[in-house]
Amino acid sequence: MVEINDRPVNDRQHNRLHHHGNDRLHHQSIEDFVGELTAFASPQVFNPWRDYHPDTDISPDAPEIRRVHLKQYLRLRKEAKFLFVAEAAGYQGGHFSGVALTSERMLLGNHTDISPAMILGGHMAGRTSSPASPHLKPAQRASGFAEPTATVVWKEILHNGLSPFEVILWNIFPFHPYNAKKGLLxxxxxxxxELAVGATFLGKLLTVAPGAEDLLVIAIGGHAAETLAKMGVPHRHVPHPSNGGTPGFRRGMRGILQLEGLKSQLRRSFP
Incomplete structure (x- = not known):
């Protein structure tokens, strides 16, 4: 028996109280982390959780919608086993979704393979791109943005039999760097x-994620791998799927995950 506040509590009750305390700590840590992300500002960089642009965003509430998306996404992954780290948010992905390697079309239920429940559970997502914007193509106005890299990564998660809630997706530079001459999109x-700045935020993410020391970190692309190496974070490396890299990305991911599966089987057989 364990006593708390002079009332007898059995071990099962104590474990439940301890778990709830961890949940509250996890919740507050995520709030603080997203608050730090929101405070960041830099030239030629769009911060999805802070910035609003009247030409492309649906309303001034867009940054808040994206903050809610990210908080819910992270809360659902407190038991994550994998951390996939790519390069930076893109205008077709995290810029409008608020979640790394995830497109708005996925969140809105307009993607053929990835459902909103895989990303946010039962939480309803909100659109943040403006369907009235003249800068959007007809398909983007109708269904939101779709990002090819996000589709490849998510489909590979499912192909390998991973639960989406076992994987945290992130970018080594979590914000959207854009070309000033070409515009926001x-x-x-x-x-x-910027990569050095991003490394500090990745370090903070690792303090938020419970069991971070046990996460298998996979760098997607050279910039992520180089930055993780400088940070001293153990990781595996696969090619980035963009610019013809999809076959190499798939081979690399399947090799890593198959090896991890064999290791898990051995651990279960020889504890």
Whole structure:
């Protein structure tokens, strides 16, 4: 028996109280983390959780909608086993969804393979791109943005039999760097300074994720791998699926995950 506040509590009740306490801590840690993300501002960078643009966003509430998406996404992954880290948010993905490697079309239930429940559970997502914007193509106005890289990554998660809630998707630079000459709906490679800034946020994410020391970290692309190496974070590396890299990405992911599956079987057989 364990006593709390002078009332006898059995071990099962104590474990439940301890678990609920951890839930509250996890919840507050996510709130604080998203608050720090929201405070970031930099030239030629769109911060999905802070910035609003009247030409492309549905309303001034768009950043808040994206903050809610990210908080819910992270809360559902407190038992995650994998952390996939790519390069940066893109205009077709995290810019409008608020979640790394995830498109708005997935969140809105307009994707053929990925459902909103896989991402946010039972939470209803909100659209943040403006269907009235002249900068959007007809399909984007009708269904929201779709990102090819996000589709490849999510389909590979499902192909390998992983639960979406076992995987945290992230970008080494979590914000959207864009080309000033091409406009907000463009992408560019993060600078070395931006990658260094992103590394600090990844470090903070690792303090938020319970059991972070046990996460298998997979770098998607060279920039993520180089930055993780500089941070001293153990990781595996696969090619980025963009620009013809999809076959290499798939082979790399399947090799890593098959090896991890064999290791798990051995651990169960020889505890």
């Amino acid at each position: 463009s992408n560019r490679t993060p600078t070395k300074k």
